[in-house]
Amino acid sequence: QQQVKQxxxxxxxxxGGIPIINCAYENTAFDYFPWYQQFPGKGPALLIAIRPDVSxxxxxxxxxSFNKSAKQFSLHIMxxxxxxxxxxxxxxxxxQAGTALIFGKGTTLSVSx
Amino acid sequence: NAGVxxxxxxxxxxxxxxxxxxxAQDMNHNSMYWYRQxxxxxxxxxxxxxxxxxxxxxxVPNGYNVSRLNKREFSLRLESAAPSQTSVYFCAAxxxxxxxxxxxxxxxxxxxx
Numbered sequence: 001q002q003q004v005k006q007x008x009x010x011x012x013x014x015x016g017g018i019p020i021i022n023c024a025y026e027n028t029a030f031d032y033f034p035w036y037q038q039f040p041g042k043g044p045a046l047l048i049a050i051r052p053d054v055s056x057x058x059x060x061x062x063x064x065s066f067n068k069s070a071k072q073f074s075l076h077i078m079x080x081x082x083x084x085x086x087x088x089x090x091x092x093x094x095x096q097a098g099t100a101l102i103f104g105k106g107t108t109l110s111v112s113x
Numbered sequence: 114n115a116g117v118x119x120x121x122x123x124x125x126x127x128x129x130x131x132x133x134x135x136x137a138q139d140m141n142h143n144s145m146y147w148y149r150q151x152x153x154x155x156x157x158x159x160x161x162x163x164x165x166x167x168x169x170x171x172x173v174p175n176g177y178n179v180s181r182l183n184k185r186e187f188s189l190r191l192e193s194a195a196p197s198q199t200s201v202y203f204c205a206a207x208x209x210x211x212x213x214x215x216x217x218x219x220x221x222x223x224x225x226x
Contacts, residue, residue, distance in 0.1 A: 009153070034215075043117075043203055043217030044156070089155060098144045098163020100171060101207075101215055105155035 003027055004092050006104025013080055014112050021075045021107045023090035028071070030092040034101070035064065035075050038087045047088070048075070051095075080111045115139055117218035119204050125224045126194040134189040134221050136204030144207045145187035146215070147171075147179060149200040156203065162187055194225045 005024045013019045025033075034049035050057045050064045050073065057064045061078040077084055087108050091101040120135045138145065146161040148171075158171030162181040176198060178190045191198055201222050207215040 006155075036217075041220075043205075043219050045217065046214045049214075098161070098167075100144075100146055100158050100161045102158070103148075103156040105153060 003102045004090060004104045006090050006107060008107060009105070010108045010110075012110045012112065015081060017080050017111070019077050019080055019084075019109055019111075021088055021090070021109075022072065023074065023092075023104050024070075024072045025092045026071065027092070027094075029094050030102075031095045032093050033064070033066065033073050034091050035062075036089045036091060036103075038089065038106075044089060077109075080109075082111050082113045085109055085111050117204055117206050117216050119202075119218040119221050121221060122219070123222050125226065126191075127226055128195060130194050131190070131192050132194065133191075134202055134204075134223075135186070136188065136218060137186045138204075138206040138216070139185065140206055140208070140216065141184070142206040142208040142216075143184070145181065146205040146207070147177075147187070147189045148203045148205065149173065150203060150220075151200050159189065159202075191223075194223075196225045199223060199225045 011019050035047045036044035037047040038044040048059045048062045052068050063076040066073045087106045089106045090104040093101045117138045143164045147159040148156040157173050160179040162168045165184045168179050180188045201220045203220050204218040205215050
């Protein structure tokens with residue numbers, strides 16, 4: 001049973017566009033929702049994260065929107081750049097010592113110039 | 114401060130051979146994790162260690178064993194490698210706190226022929 005479903009699998013946008021990646025979760029006990037960015041040949045790195053007490057969080061050009069009732073959250077990248085081309089993973093976990101992040105399957109984003 | 118380090122970076126094994134993937138962190142984090150990454154499958158948890166002296170199975174533990182040698186080190190062992198274990202393996206470390214970030218190593222690319 002996949003606990004975090006991510007879509008789309010791949011995405012191509014032009015420079016300046018606003019790609020949106022969506023995730024849905026099933027476990028209502030999840031209370032921490034990060035997004036990770038991964039470049040080819042590298043390990044994933046934390047991009048931005050949100051907890052369910054807020055509906056939106058913005059850091060630079062990256063924004064998470066969170067809908068607790070729908071059990072969905074999404075990543076928006078404003079004014080996307082070719083350097084944003086990477087694989088993006090959403091994840092979720094329970095905020096309890098030692099628990100593991102459960103990841104979505106990833107979205108490969110390509111930003112053309 | 115190297116963060117999370119993994120050795121080796123690349124490895125080719127023949128079916129039936131054994132090997133140990135090494136992981137070390139210098140962040141004094143309590144929890145450590147092993148994930149495998151396969152195309153289209155995202156990051157799947159193999160084993161994790163919530164704290165020194167404890168280990169637990171993740172989503173895909175079959176064919177693997179782990180050892181939490183001390184707080185810094187968490188190794189993953191393949192006793193009898195199979196072609197299905199061809200993958201990129203990532204180690205991660207995490208400390209529950211206000212930021213709750215999980216840090217990943219650079220990965221080990223393993224090919225089993």
